[in-house]
Amino acid sequence: xxxxxxxxxxxxxxxENRVSPEVRKELELHVSQCRVCQVLYDSxxxxxxxxxxxxxxxxxxxVSDPIIDRVMARLRKDFKAVEIHHSQP
Numbered sequence: 001x002x003x004x005x006x007x008x009x010x011x012x013x014x015x016e017n018r019v020s021p022e023v024r025k026e027l028e029l030h031v032s033q034c035r036v037c038q039v040l041y042d043s044x045x046x047x048x049x050x051x052x053x054x055x056x057x058x059x060x061x062x063v064s065d066p067i068i069d070r071v072m073a074r075l076r077k078d079f080k081a082v083e084i085h086h087s088q089p
Contacts, residue, residue: 002030007037008079012072015044040079 007030013019014027031037059067 001033002026004030004034004037004079007031007034008040008076011040011044011075012068015048040075044075 007027010019010023010027014024019027031041
């Protein structure tokens with residue numbers, strides 16, 4: 001089974017449906033067995049759904065990509081903090 005770090009490295013691509021079937025299977029297996037990653041997955045899916053279904057605005061890729069990059073950087077930072085917290089006795 002893949003690690004949380006490996007899951008997180010592929011997570012953005014997974015949400016964009018840009019992973020191979022083999023990688024998708026590994027990610028889905030991991031998220032089914034890891035509570036931390038399950039919470040991240042659920043929260044992200046809900047956020048994406050709210051934003052995409054609102055239909056209130058469309059951003060050009062040149063605007064949305066930097067926002068997505070910043071959000072993913074923040075998620076990586078938060079994930080590292082959670083990972084450090086869980087590894088301490």
